[in-house]
Amino acid sequence: MDSALVVGGTRFIGRHLVSDLVENGYDVTIFNRGNHENPFEGDESVRRIEGDRKDDGALRRAKAAAEPDAVFDCVAYQPKDVVSATEIFADVDAYVYISSGAAYGAEEIPKREGVTELCPCSDDQLTDDSSESYGPRKAEGDRVVFDAATRGVNAMSVRPTIVYGPYDYTERLDYWLNRVENYDRVVVPGDGTNIWHRAYVEDVASAMRVVAEEGEAGEAYNVGDRRVLTLEETVRTIADAMGTDVEVVHAGERELAAAGLSPDDFVLYREYPHVLDTNKLAALGWDSTPIEEAMARTVEEHRRSDRDGSEHDPGRDAEESVLSILDTL
Structure with missing residues (x-):
């Protein structure tokens, strides 16, 4: 495969x-509505076609x-979007859909493809756009x-x-990056x-390409860092990447409640562990970026941005x- 369409x-x-x-030699076309700045403007290796992915005619024209050869669907948020795409792109060499670890409906450690139960989806949820x-x-x-x-589409x-x-x-992570950069003491619930x-974004990108090249039709592949960090380890890894020291202060439910807080008020806190098994993807030849390197790149870009995670x-x-x-x- 040497040409790709990214929705x-x-x-x-x-x-x-x-x-x-692009780094792996593909001719790339992006297809979107143009609602966000195009970081590839002026890059001759990336062509852009404007259109709405919910318009089947526009998808066909794209x-x-x-x-x-390969189609990567990054913005399919409703099942009907995937229905249309798998019909329109039925004859491409690979169609790769971005699902989510949130698709799992059972709490197991770890969550495995084809083993852990998926969420049911009611008729009302099919067309809903809420986070729930x-x-x-x-x-x-x-x-x-x-x-x-099952109909012969090479979809994964x-x-x-x-x-x-x-x-x-x-x-989400910017909140913790901001706390570590600006305070000596960081409250961890x-x-x-x-x-x-968590999954480092560059690894998610490479996973999509590897799945298109090496994956099997009708299969799903979990993506996540090969090393899983606790929340405290995350804070300390951020501090190391920033070249600073912080005191991690643990706060239980009682202490938090006294200040009108609960553990769930802290982004990336989850009472029951959420861990995905990534061995199936690794068997295709994929690997993740070392945590320290991934965090260093994340910190570097965070410092250039104006994001502070304030909404969290x-x-x-x-x-x-x-x-x-x-x-x-």
Whole structure:
């Protein structure tokens, strides 16, 4: 394969995917509405076609113009989007759909492809666009991929867990980056050992390419860092990447409640561990970036950006109250 069509391609995962494909010799066309700045403007190796992925006619025109060997679907948020794409791109060498670790409906450690139950998706959830229905919709998209494969479509899906890295518009990790950079003491809920598996964005991009090249039709592949960090380890890894020292202060539910907080007020906290098994993807020849290197790149871009994770901020005044309470114990 040497030509690719990326549906999306300018914000976060898609942006890194385009870069990965170009670096690996692909002729790349991106297809999107143009609502966001195109980081590849002026790059002759990346062609852009404007259109709405929900317009089947526009998708067909993009296919005719790009003549792709592989199609990467970064912005399929409703199952009907995947239905259309698997029909329109039925004859390409590979169609890769970005699903999510949120598609899993059972709490197991680790979550495994083909073993761990997926979320059901009700009729109401099929067309919903709320965060509550995100996992069910992604799971139903997976089922569309599986069904398409039975009809001879070379369709596959990748299931990343929480994605982080440069240009992350969700700013989930930026909250912790901001705290470490600006404060000597960082409040971490619980004992710091809670785990929410994450995936470095460049590795998600390479995973999509590897799955297109080496994956099997009708299969899903988990994506996540090969080394899983606890929340406290994450904070300390950030500090190391920033060349600073921080004191990690553990706060239990009682101390947090006294300041009007709960553990769930802290982004990337999860009471029950969320871990994906990535051995199936690794068997295709994929590997993840070492954690320290991934975090160093993330910190470098964070410092150039204006992101601070403030929308996830539980409030520094409340945190200071927690610290005062703990100092008196």
